[in-house]
Amino acid sequence: MDATTPSRPSSFLCLYVLLLATTLRFADSQSFIGVNYGQVSDNLPPPDATANLLKSTTIGKIRLYGADPAIIKALANSGISIVIGAANGDIPNLASDPNAAAQWVNANVLPYYPASKITLITVGNEVLTSGDQSLTSQLVPAIRNVQNALNSASLGGKIKVSTVHSMAVLTQSDPPSSGSFNPDLQDTLKELLSFQRDNKSPLTINPYPFFAYQSDSRPETLAFCLFQPNSGRVDSGNGKLYTNMFDAQVDAVHSALSALGYQDIEIVVAETGWPSSGDSNEVGPSVDNAKAYNGNLINHLRSLVGTPLMPGKSVDTYIFALYDEDLKPGPGSERAFGLYKTDLSVSYDVGLARSSQQVREFLYLHWSKIVE
Structure with a gap:
């Protein structure tokens, strides 16, 4: 070896430095991991305490169900992307009056943007499965008026507009390749999807393996829902193997989009999660299951493996929820989805903290592979 030939340790050092830089960026935040902030x-x-909590984690996005000015202001200059929402009750006014949409944007966006990184406005929540035909017919006009208001404020290419759907917009989801939308909703959906393609906005959906497990509580189904070792399920339509329910549900949505010719539209998971407790007659809620689902989901997203139909990327995913919500109606599980307690301590650890220990473990694992 002559003097110009780099030594083996030097090569290792270069690799180590590169790995360290990559890891620090990894530990800083994952833009595809978000959380819902129900109130x-x-x-x-x-x-301010909530904003500081978020900044201490690798959470890159937060979704609000409204447009709480205190939260939006507290997240200014944090780099955290913010989704704000117009309520179902706002839709008739937004649909009928372009000035009302302009006023909504003037009140809820312009005072805070761009310091507060608002990236998406959701108009309505699960409207198409609400059973309210009047609201359904007004949904797309309301979305168009909000988009036009953003365009007028020169924000049309910077902030997207969408609406959030429950998985009930699908009448078929198993196997994933057979995914299809409810025929009764297709006229509205086609109008909505045409708008979304024109404006490059995402379809936002709420897949919950938790609810799938409640309707099929076999042990193998629980493992499939929790990303735990299982034999998997082969899609009889295309032969692809699924090892978890989350991928199966997301791909069913992708198949439904493809069936209508809109496979190019981005899918965003607006809600998914698992409760840590519930009523005695509920199947599935527990700290162990919640930790397994959310922790394994985060690891799955970080792997960037994607889904069988959409490999090599992770869909933006908002975990439900940041905190438990003690005033929510319904079964006990509805009040127990929080990743954090309201005293800011973790409900259970799913690896979201910006931790030097995480960096050390990641480096040790990959350094071991380099020197082998």
Whole structure:
């Protein structure tokens, strides 16, 4: 070896430095991991405390169900992307009056943007499966008026507009390749999807393996829902193997989009999660199951493996929810989806903290592979 030939240790050092830089970026944040911030509670911490909590994690996005100014302002200059929402009750006014949409944007976006990184406005939540035909017919006009208001404010290419759907918009989802939308909703969906293609906005959906398990509580189904070792399920339509319910549900949505010719539209998971407790007659809620689902989901997203029909990328995913919400109606599980307690401590650890220990473990694992 002559003097110009780099030594083996030097090569290793270069690899180590590159790995360290990559890891630090990895540990800083994952833009595809988000969280829902529901506020149906009487014991939430102050907005600044919530903002500081989020900044101490690798969470890159937050979804609000409304447009709480205190939270939006608290997240200014944090780099955290923010989804804000117009409520179902706002839709008739937004649909009928372009000025009302302009006023909504003027009140809820312009005072905060761009310091607060608002990236998406959701108009309505699960409207198409609400059974309210009047609201359904007004949904797309309301979305168009909000989009036009953004365009007028020169924000049309920077902030997207969408609406959030439950999985009930599909009448077929198993196997995933057979995914199809409810025929009764297809006229509205085609109008909506045409708008979304023109404006490059995502279809946002709420897949919950938790609810799938409640309707099929076999042990093998639980493992399939929790990303735990299982024999998997082969899609009889295309032969692809699924090892978890999340991928199966997301791909069913992709198949439904493809069936209508809109396979190019991005899918965003607006909600998914697992409760840590529930009523005695509920199947599935527990700390162990919640930790397994959310922790394994995060690891799955970080792997960037994607789904069988959409490999090599992770869909933007908002985990439900940041905190437990003690005032929510319904079964006990509805009040127990929080990743964090309202005293800002973790409900259970799913690896979201910006931790030097995580970096060390990641480096040790990959350094071991380099020197072998």
